[in-house]
Amino acid sequence: MAEQTLDCLGEACPVPLVRTQKALAGLAVGDVLIVQIDHSCAMKNIPEWADKEGHNFEIDEVETGRWEIVIEKAH
Amino acid sequence: MTNLSSTTGRDANAAGSGGLRNNAVFKDLFVNPWTYVTGAVILALLNIALIASTGKGWGVTTAFAYWAGWIWNGVGGDAHNWAYFTEVAKAFNGEGFNFLTDPASIMNLGIIAGAFLSVLLASQARFKGLKSGKQAVAAILGGLLMGFGARLAFGCNIGALFTALPSLSGQGWVFIVFIFLGAAVGSRLLVKYFI
Numbered sequence: 432m433a434e435q436t437l438d439c440l441g442e443a444c445p446v447p448l449v450r451t452q453k454a455l456a457g458l459a460v461g462d463v464l465i466v467q468i469d470h471s472c473a474m475k476n477i478p479e480w481a482d483k484e485g486h487n488f489e490i491d492e493v494e495t496g497r498w499e500i501v502i503e504k505a506h
Numbered sequence: 507m508t509n510l511s512s513t514t515g516r517d518a519n520a521a522g523s524g525g526l527r528n529n530a531v532f533k534d535l536f537v538n539p540w541t542y543v544t545g546a547v548i549l550a551l552l553n554i555a556l557i558a559s560t561g562k563g564w565g566v567t568t569a570f571a572y573w574a575g576w577i578w579n580g581v582g583g584d585a586h587n588w589a590y591f592t593e594v595a596k597a598f599n600g601e602g603f604n605f606l607t608d609p610a611s612i613m614n615l616g617i618i619a620g621a622f623l624s625v626l627l628a629s630q631a632r633f634k635g636l637k638s639g640k641q642a643v644a645a646i647l648g649g650l651l652m653g654f655g656a657r658l659a660f661g662c663n664i665g666a667l668f669t670a671l672p673s674l675s676g677q678g679w680v681f682i683v684f685i686f687l688g689a690a691v692g693s694r695l696l697v698k699y700f701i
Contacts, residue, residue: 441637445693449701471630475539496630 434463439473440497447473448480451502455486458504466500467493474498527629536627553669560609563669566617567662568595569610570653576605594660644700 437454439447451466458464466477474490481488481502491499526532540548553564575585575598585591591598597608605611625631636642656662659681661670667685670678 441634441641445696446701449697453701469632469634471539471628496625496632 432461432463433458434465436465436467439466439468439470441469442473443470444472444476448476451477451500452480455502455504460504460506462504464502464504466502467497468500469497471496474500477502536624537629549668550672553672556609556613562609563665563673564613565610565661565665565669566614567653567656568665569608569614571595571657572598572608572611573605590657640700 435454435458437450439450442450447466447468447470451464454466455464466473468474468477477500478488478490481500484505486505487503489501491501493499527537557563571590572595575588575591578585586599597603622631652662656666659666660677661667661681663681663685666681667678670681
């Protein structure tokens, strides 16, 4: 199970979501993608998309206004 | 589908180890985004209050044109005869019209102050640098296109859409059709060339 980090710091919507979708598409089932964001909208639309697609995810508040969304590719 | 946890921050201080940030009411009011319905109702009420108190609906970008005109006048130019100010936004040449007497200019300051207050209350304020030269070019180009487009359309998505529609102005319906067309083209360009 590979783990990949995607740096989306300083990027505004919808760029983090589109980059997440592209990055996850290149991973194998069971792999983990860690998306780093500092844009609060991305904290909403990335988990919403992951939930809709059926991937498990976890939101980690790393520091004030900065988050990591950990997504496990389910299919 | 499980959202495993949202409070497993590595830095206990950042995540907040107690106090207001973990208070449910405070979180709903200031940290979590409001629902679309809540936002819509509040915007509608505020716009009614604005029309009642100033006689005009909410607009954002016409004030930017005024600012540019004032700056141009300030550096020795003469913006009073610009067609936009003699034909469209005639208030510019009105008696005693300046930054302090223009409600839209003051409201634009309020938007910036309010947005800042909002991220402070949510503990999400941080300085962000530019990620790349590409991002800087895109921001400048996007700003110029939006500003120019908003002048051609006689308003932005606030004045020509949000304020136009409830005022039963036909302009708003034309605007909404083309904003969807523009967004469809724009998002394809974004995905193809920017990401």
